[in-house]
Amino acid sequence: MxxxxxxxxxxxxxxxxxxxxxxxxxxxxxxxxxxxxxxxxxxxxxxxxxxxxxxxxxxxxxxxxxxxxxxxxxxxxxxxxxxxxxxxxxxxxxxxxxxxxxxxxxxxxxxxxxxxxxxxxxxxxxxxxxxxxxxxxxxxxxxxxxxxxxxxxxxxxxxxxxxxxxxxxxxxxxxxxxxxxxxxxxxxxxxxxxxxxxxxxxxxxxxxxxxxxxxxxxxxxxxxxxxxxxxxxxxxxxxxxxxxxxxxxxxxxxxxxxxxxxxxxxxxxxxxxxxxxxxxxxxxxxxxxxxxxxxxxxxxxxxxxxxxxxxxxxxxxxxxxxxxxxRDGDGREIEDNLCMRNGETSMTATEAENHVQIVRPEHCGARVIVLVQPEERRLSLPRPKTARQLLEALGLAEETALVARQGELLTPDRRIWPDDELLVRKVASSG
CATH class of the missing domain: 3.20.20.70 (Aldolase class I)
Structure with a gap:
């Protein structure tokens, strides 16, 4: 380190x-x-x-x-x-x-x-x-x-x-x-x-x-x-x-x-x-x-x-x-009109090199060392609220895939939104 x-x-x-x-x-x-x-x-x-x-x-x-x-x-x-x-x-x-x-x-x-x-x-x-x-x-x-x-x-x-x-x-x-x-x-x-x-x-x-x-x-x-x-x-x-x-x-x-x-x-x-x-x-x-x-x-x-x-x-x-x-001044949580709701959505994971950064283990705590070519996938599934739920819906383990948004790696608990352009990449783990 x-x-x-x-x-x-x-x-x-x-x-x-x-x-x-x-x-x-x-x-x-x-x-x-x-x-x-x-x-x-x-x-x-x-x-x-x-x-x-x-x-x-x-x-x-x-x-x-x-x-x-x-x-x-x-x-x-x-x-x-x-x-x-x-x-x-x-x-x-x-x-x-x-x-x-x-x-x-x-x-x-x-x-x-x-x-x-x-x-x-x-x-x-x-x-x-x-x-x-x-x-x-x-x-x-x-x-x-x-x-x-x-x-x-x-x-x-x-x-x-x-x-x-x-x-x-x-x-x-x-x-x-x-x-x-x-x-x-x-x-x-x-x-x-x-x-x-x-x-x-x-x-x-x-x-x-x-x-x-x-x-x-x-x-x-x-x-x-x-x-x-x-x-x-x-x-x-x-x-x-x-x-x-x-x-x-x-x-x-x-x-x-x-x-x-x-x-x-x-x-x-x-x-x-x-x-x-x-x-x-x-x-x-x-x-x-x-x-x-x-x-x-x-x-x-x-x-x-x-x-x-x-x-x-x-x-x-x-x-x-x-x-x-x-939170507002009374301690209430503020919702916005782009929060996830029940229902279906389509998501596209597209290949775009400028939307991806190489991630080392120290950055995110994940056992990720090499990015490999992803598959482009179009999904129709119950709207996931987090990166972890998205990976689960794809049948991917956290150790073998990552989710990125506009150059930023999303940790498993990060929220995702209906209009996000998300890049899902299979990776090789340090096993």
């Missing part, structure tokens, strides 16, 4: 024991090449941790940007910076609109309803909004504020008004790519925690320009403030901003970072978020997915519909495909 895989195994064991990783261990994991087999192994370990620590539960984060207006703080990555002059028609959402969006998010199963503003949005107005939403929209969901700096008194006011927590973080290169004092950001985070508010803080906005040392230090400082949810957000290049022409973070690196921060949290995190959402992130330890509307700092126009057409229903489906049970 390689050194990197041994490090991933150790990180998993420590995470399940509730032990956070120190800086040196973090740096070792961050140094693993994101597109390597070792990184895939690391992501698989983090997925195991997420399913074990969170009981297989996952959650929706429904965000609304309240004010599409120029912000004088001029963060180099943010489309709302006043100096970038990208806002042609400023827009602020009314209380009626905000309540309607909150109601829609809760109805869709969001556990977290997030109100996001620019730096100097009036906090008293936000507190009034909290009261109005709580009165109009019943449920056990949490309301999270993502706004500017505040002190201890303001944090208590947020809690009294019905706020559950805040999203506030120390960004990577805070004070360099932003005009903020990192210590002032930290003071706000600590004020929130001391007031009894949940603190959500991701390592963000991450691009390929950031070093392993910067990412490790950012995560460790976040954890030291008492964040209960963390994770990673990629920097999305917005043309017209100072960083708009810089390359984006690769999906492989984003998934790797989600995995590392899941394992590094040592079981202290109530959830891990990776944004933008992708199945690769959800199978690498992330169990919180963001959907958003309104003013979005990663876009040069407000989004009246779901940003990038990624809806709450799509988020539920993504999480379920990663093996999670999606």
């Amino acid at each position: 390689s050194v990197a895989r041994a490090q991933a195994d150790m990180a998993l064991r420590r995470c399940l024991r509730g032990e956070a990783l120190e800086r040196e261990a973090l740096l070792e994991l961050l140094a693993v090449p994101p597109a390597s087999d070792e990184a895939l192994y690391l992501r698989h370990a983090a997925h195991k941790a997420a399913l074990a620590l969170d009981g297989g539960r996952a959650y929706l984060w429904g965000a609304l940007g309240l004010d599409y207006t120029p912000c004088p703080m001029n963060c180099a990555f943010c489309s709302l910076g006043e100096a970038w002059k990208l806002i042609d028609a400023p827009r602020s959402y009314t209380e009626t609109e905000i309540i309607a969006h909150a109601r829609a998010y809760v109805a869709a199963g969001a556990r977290f309803v997030v109100l996001r503003t620019t730096q100097f949005y009036d906090l008293d107005a936000l507190c009034g909004m909290l009261v109005a939403i709580r009165k109009a929209v019943p449920g056990g969901y949490e309301i999270i504020l993502n706004t500017g700096e505040f002190d201890a008194d303001a944090a208590l006011a947020v809690r009294r008004a019905g706020g559950s927590g805040v999203y506030h973080t120390i960004r990577v290169r805070e004070g360099r790519d932003t005009a903020f004092d990192p210590d002032a950001r930290e003071a706000t985070m600590l004020a929130a925690v001391r007031a009894g508010l949940r603190l959500v803080a991701l390592v963000e906005p991450v691009g390929p320009e950031h070093t392993d040392q910067e990412l490790a230090d950012c995560f460790l400082r976040i954890m030291a403030t008492g964040a209960s949810i963390s994770g990673v957000m990629a920097r999305v290049p917005v043309p017209g901003t100072p960083l708009g022409d810089q390359p984006p973070l690769s999906l492989a690196r984003l998934a790797q970072l989600a995995a590392i921060f899941r394992l590094a949290g040592g079981g202290r995190l109530a959830g891990v978020c990776a944004h933008p959402a992708a199945l690769e992130n959800m199978t690498a330890g992330a169990n919180i997915v963001v959907v958003e509307k309104g003013a979005i700092p990663r876009d040069s126009a407000p989004s009246e519909q779901d940003w990038q057409t990624f809806s709450a229903a799509g988020a539920v489906r993504l999480l379920r495909r990663a093996g999670y049970a999606v």
Whole structure:
């Protein structure tokens, strides 16, 4: 077994024991090449941790940007910076609109309803909004504020008004790519925690320009403030901003970072978020997915519909495909309209080399060492719900076949869906 895989195994064991990783261990994991087999192994370990620590539960984060207006703080990555002059028609959402969006998010199963503003949005107005939403929209969901700096008194006011927590973080290169004092950001985070508010803080906005040392230090400082949810957000290049022409973070690196921060949290995190959402992130330890509307700092126009057409229903489906049970604020499991039902279906297993990866025993625990040419088969059978049930229906043993979907090996208990293109391959076992 390689050194990197041994490090991933150790990180998993420590995470399940509730032990956070120190800086040196973090740096070792961050140094693993994101597109390597070792990184895939690391992501698989983090997925195991997420399913074990969170009981297989996952959650929706429904965000609304309240004010599409120029912000004088001029963060180099943010489309709302006043100096970038990208806002042609400023827009602020009314209380009626905000309540309607909150109601829609809760109805869709969001556990977290997030109100996001620019730096100097009036906090008293936000507190009034909290009261109005709580009165109009019943449920056990949490309301999270993502706004500017505040002190201890303001944090208590947020809690009294019905706020559950805040999203506030120390960004990577805070004070360099932003005009903020990192210590002032930290003071706000600590004020929130001391007031009894949940603190959500991701390592963000991450691009390929950031070093392993910067990412490790950012995560460790976040954890030291008492964040209960963390994770990673990629920097999305917005043309017209100072960083708009810089390359984006690769999906492989984003998934790797989600995995590392899941394992590094040592079981202290109530959830891990990776944004933008992708199945690769959800199978690498992330169990919180963001959907958003309104003013979005990663876009040069407000989004009246779901940003990038990624809806709450799509988020539920993504999480379920990663093996999670999606829960709302009242603890109910959210179903979606693509769940398996009783009846018959036809499935086709087709040959497509780009849909298959060679799998070694360390990747999946299966006794699989060589992929061999499959037979194409068309099936008509009671709809199987898992990869194991599919293999049983085909008369194949787990040791002699595997199921893959879009380049991802499915473990026996993974859910399968009516519209999946599944590749079933006979294999040679190590016997």
